[in-house]
Each structure stands twice: as C-alpha cells, then as structure tokens.
Amino acid sequence: MLLESQIAAKAKEIHTDGYPMSIGEVLSLYKDGDIDVHPEFQRIFRWNDSQKSSLIESILLGIPIPPIFVSQRPDGIWDVIDGVQRLSTIFQFVGVYRDHEDLLAPPLVLGATEYLPALEGYSWEVANAEGKVFTDAMRRDVKRAKLEFRIIRKESDENAKYDLFQRLNSGAQLSPQEARNCLLVMLNPDMYGRVAEISEYADFKECVPLSDQKESQAYRQELVLRFFCQANFSGSHTELPMEYGEYLTRWMREAAAEYETDGSPIDVNLFDRTFRLLKENLGEDAFRRFNGAKSLGPFSIASFEFVTSGISANIDLWEANPGSLASRVHSVWTASEFRENSGTGVSPRRRVPRLILNARQYFSSVS
Incomplete structure (x- = not known):
C-alpha cells in the first residue's frame, strides 16, 4: 500500500x-x-x-x-x-x-x-x-x-x-520570525548574524517605524528576509504553492545552504542602496498610505513588498533619478497594479508574487 x-x-x-x-x-x-x-x-x-x-x-x-x-x-x-x-x-x-x-x-x-x-x-x-x-x-x-x-x-x-x-515549537510562545531565527542559528549562524546586523541599519529603521510589540517579535528581521526573498523571486504571477510564512521559511533554509559572507542570496549592498534612497527621499513615510496630499496611517506590508521590490530591481535607474522617487512611490496608491493585488481580500499567497512582478515593471521607468 x-x-x-x-x-x-x-x-x-x-x-x-x-x-x-x-x-x-x-x-x-x-x-x-x-x-x-x-x-x-x-x-x-x-x-x-x-x-x-x-x-x-x-x-x-x-x-x-x-x-x-x-x-x-x-x-x-x-x-x-x-x-x-x-x-x-x-x-x-x-x-x-x-x-x-x-x-x-x-x-x-x-x-x-x-x-x-x-x-x-x-x-x-x-x-x-x-x-x-x-x-x-x-x-x-x-x-x-x-x-x-x-x-x-x-x-x-x-x-x-x-x-x-x-514541529516541537509550533505551539511555543514564539513569533513566526523568532522560530525562523532559531532555525537559522542552527542552519547557518553567520547568515543569522548578518540578518540581525542588517535589521539594525539606521536608514532601514528610519523608513520602517515599528511598535514595541513588533520589535520584540523580531518582525524587523522578518522584513529583512522578505526583502531578499523578494529580490530572489523567479516565479510567475500564479499564487504561491504554500502559505507565505512557510514559503519564507523554505526560502530561508535554501538561502542558508547557499550563503557565504558578502555573497548571494544576501546582497547587503543592494539592501543598503535601496534604503538609503528611501530614507533620503521619503523617510518614515516610505511605506505609509498617501492620500493625495500627505502620508498617513501605519506601516503597510503590501507597500513594503511593492516599493522595495520595484526599487531594488531598478536600483541604478533610481539612483540616477532620486528627485522623481517620492512622486513615483506616492503614485503607487492609485496604481491598478498595486490596488488590484493588495487589501484585506487578497491572500499573501496570491498577493506577494503579483506585487513583486508588477513592481519590477512599475518602477522600470521614471515617468
């Protein structure tokens, strides 16, 4: 049988x-x-x-x-x-x-x-x-x-x-990222140390203000992993084959096997360049909703996925045209490429691949 x-x-x-x-x-x-x-x-x-x-x-x-x-x-x-x-x-x-x-x-x-x-x-x-x-x-x-x-x-x-x-820690008092951190320590302590270090970069922290609760749950380190997972994404617009948390953990395990200090899949330079641009041009408003006149509300994970995916994939273009970046990021909130694939009715399994691929195209030009 x-x-x-x-x-x-x-x-x-x-x-x-x-x-x-x-x-x-x-x-x-x-x-x-x-x-x-x-x-x-x-x-x-x-x-x-x-x-x-x-x-x-x-x-x-x-x-x-x-x-x-x-x-x-x-x-x-x-x-x-x-x-x-x-x-x-x-x-x-x-x-x-x-x-x-x-x-x-x-x-x-x-x-x-x-x-x-x-x-x-x-x-x-x-x-x-x-x-x-x-x-x-x-x-x-x-x-x-x-x-x-x-x-x-x-x-x-x-x-x-x-x-x-x-399995043993699925019911423990750990956040999803704290459990991932434990796995990463066992898989590749050097990569864990690098992710922890990157999560404390000043430009990144200024662009991503988090609550004390989120900070205590290692959410900032999760966002670092998300950034690199997005940058390495090579799939299609179809939804992910599993829940996003499981997908991120699986990617992390594969990345840990490939990781070498200063090597792929953790491109520290790309992360640094992306958040330096965002800090200099938008600061703490980088991932907050823009209503046409001002930015308001809390940090948006969908905005983070879209904006960082688009800018990192076209980093040379935006470093050459930094004065246009703020208006381009603000325009995201009315763009169909973003609005139709985000919001409470869209699951992360469907949202993430579509936002990543749409963003790479959306930020591929300055106009």
Whole structure:
C-alpha cells in the first residue's frame, strides 16, 4: 500500500536513540564542548527568573521534566533542538553558562517558588550576605537527577532536525520570525548574524517605524528576509504553492545552504542602496498610505513588498533619478497594479508574487 511504503521510506531516514542522563553528566558534556545550546537563542527565548526558579524546584522535588531533544552533528556534538532554556537555566544556576559572546554569565540566584518558598535568595555555591547557598548534599542531589534525552543520530536525513524543531515549537510562545531565527542559528549562524546586523541599519529603521510589540517579535528581521526573498523571486504571477510564512521559511533554509559572507542570496549592498534612497527621499513615510496630499496611517506590508521590490530591481535607474522617487512611490496608491493585488481580500499567497512582478515593471521607468 502507498501509505505503508511512505511510512517505511521515511522511517528509514530518521534514526533516534533515547536514554536518561544525570545532570552531572550533562554538565561535563557542556564543559567539554560536546553539547551546543546555541546561546544566540537566549535573545529569542524569554524565560524570566521565576520560570528558571520553577525549573530548579522541579528538579529538587523530582517533578518530571519534558525530554530534551538533540541532534548529533557529523562531528559528534549534540545540537539542542528543544530544551535550550531548560539546559541554559541549569548551566547558569551552576555558574558555567557562557553567552553568545562566550562570556561567563552571572550565576542565577533563585526566587521563591510555589512549593519551596524558602528557595528565595539561594545560589549554587557562592553564599550571599544571608549565607543562602546549596549544601554539598543538595548539589549532589541536583547532579544525580536525571534528564531524559531524545537523540536524532547523525546518519539521519539532514533536514530531520529542522523539521523536528518546527514541529516541537509550533505551539511555543514564539513569533513566526523568532522560530525562523532559531532555525537559522542552527542552519547557518553567520547568515543569522548578518540578518540581525542588517535589521539594525539606521536608514532601514528610519523608513520602517515599528511598535514595541513588533520589535520584540523580531518582525524587523522578518522584513529583512522578505526583502531578499523578494529580490530572489523567479516565479510567475500564479499564487504561491504554500502559505507565505512557510514559503519564507523554505526560502530561508535554501538561502542558508547557499550563503557565504558578502555573497548571494544576501546582497547587503543592494539592501543598503535601496534604503538609503528611501530614507533620503521619503523617510518614515516610505511605506505609509498617501492620500493625495500627505502620508498617513501605519506601516503597510503590501507597500513594503511593492516599493522595495520595484526599487531594488531598478536600483541604478533610481539612483540616477532620486528627485522623481517620492512622486513615483506616492503614485503607487492609485496604481491598478498595486490596488488590484493588495487589501484585506487578497491572500499573501496570491498577493506577494503579483506585487513583486508588477513592481519590477512599475518602477522600470521614471515617468
């Protein structure tokens, strides 16, 4: 049967192990560099001290902790796919955790918890003014506590860990771009660093004012990816074969495999030239609706897609004619090429390819 053959084929692509390990053993792996918790994730996941203290409480009380999922790299090192915050909290509490700059993080001082309010102020081995520090016996109990590990072995399909990450974190408190950032860190940390750097360019930030909520959800980095995804688009006017969020993630994964510093598909120079032009000629009004007299309203994602696609595809033309750019961008709001393919009734699957291709043509002349 077709289903049985598909199950058999896919099952052969993923090889897994599972067994418990003591926290003491995991600490040794971390100190030896044999397990990678991707410290860049700490800027994405957001556990507060109360959540961290609750994890230590669970360990002390023997409350079951969800399994840690890791993927074994070809060099034998374990990549943590799910469980970054749990392991990072343990490492920080013990005082061995190093951040994304390889600096030793301040040890965690616990707060009061539901079942152990007396944990307030306790640390691993450096006593505070009140002398609150774990005893030798308490430290031994923690190091002997077991964590359950699920391991994707190195002979598995190379995409298995990324697919697993997406599935495990589909219900997590992450924005779509925060989840993409985690994937990108695992796929290509250099590309992740470059995208994060580009998202802070002054011209870009001036043209794209965002709310604090959007900023906290890594939306600015999503817009950077969208820009390059648009610039590399080679499809037709027909709608995308999948939802746009999935399409962007798939493009990012392919781009990460091709990425080289200062190379395609991340053309930093094109991004810089595009937003320098927009900043100098429109500033924060670059992607706001123009009503014939003035720009108003919030940032428009459809306008971003149309304007950046058109200008970046014709960058030499507009650098030679910057004085005409503002009026051309303002005219977008009455252009049929834009109006008929944007708005609440048009899905991103249909909107994005049409806006990209229409924009390349619309901005191909100054008149």
